[in-house]
Amino acid sequence: MTACVVVVGSINVDRTIVLDRFPQPGETLLATSLTESVGGKGANQAVAAARSGASVVMAGVLGTDPEGDTALRALQDAGVDCGPIHRFDDEPTGSAWITVASGDNTILVVPGANHRWTDLDLPVRDDDILLCQLEIPLQIVELAASGPGRFVLNAAPGRPLPNELLRRCEVLIVNEHELATVSGTELSCDADPEAVVSASRMLLDRGAHTVVTTLGGRGAISCTTERALYAAAPSVDVVDTTGAGDAFCGVYCAELAAGACRARALRSAVTAGSLAVRSPTAQGSYAELTGLDTSLAETPEVRTLFGS
Secondary structure, X not given: OOOOEEEEOOOEEEEEEEEOOOOOOOOOOOOOEEEEEEEOHHHHHHHHHHHOOOOEEEEOEEEOOHHHHHHHHHHHHOOOEOOOOEEEOOOOOEEEEEEEEOOXXXXXXXXXXXXXXXXXXXXXXXXXXXXXXXXXXXXXXXXXXXXXOEEEEEOOOOOOOOHHHHHOOOEEEEEHHHHHHHHOOOXXXXXXXXXXXXXXXXXXXXXXXXXXXXXXXXXXXXXXXXXXXEEOOOOOOOOOOOOHHHHHHHHXXXXXXXXXXXXXXXXXXXXXXXXXXXXXXXXXXXXXXXXHHHHHHHOOOOEEEEOO
């Protein structure tokens, strides 16, 4: 039986405000548009994995409000199995307020029902890929990691993590800011590969098996104790970076579930991230992931930084 991607994570309704530039503190600006869409790192990653062809199961928490109905319908329409999703009458569905200017974004999240979780019961097999993020209570992430499945953690939003959790990570996925936070190091937003590898090694020493760092438009680096791989990103016109990291995570895990090697997973995930920035909103850009194999031709081959 083919391995599944089982996502344990947040589900939100996103409200995206587009501006010509970001406001300064105390400043009022007129926005050019306001759109509403389904988001949350967990939901985004589940949809990205499903759009790229994986069998996906989503565990999450929603309110019984109209926003929860909208989110559930969007996941089901994307082909995600929503059986483990629970709904509560006394909590609103999570929401995120996203501002976009010049293709970049800032995000404020109101967790709502996402922080209501107290227990977890998942249909996970040993060969399934179990993907979590940190927009849900850490105790739920730790509970998921302690069960069966190949555990992948997207440590976003970044926070310090216990060594016990890191030791359970077959793959830890971070961006540069999150790598700095989790490793306790200082990294610039355009850190050179040597600095990324050095910080990654600190997390490998603490127990993580593989550390993957996304570098935005520069691609991504994957590190193990034996070798480091670099996948450069294709040059694209950026419309909205919202959800690009989630596209990366979802497709990376879809490739692992399909039995792909780490180099193939890294290159496919970088390609997915580049596709996701070409259209507005997060899940609104994931339709292109169905043509991922064709788009791979735009992405340079993975090269080895060290090891063999």
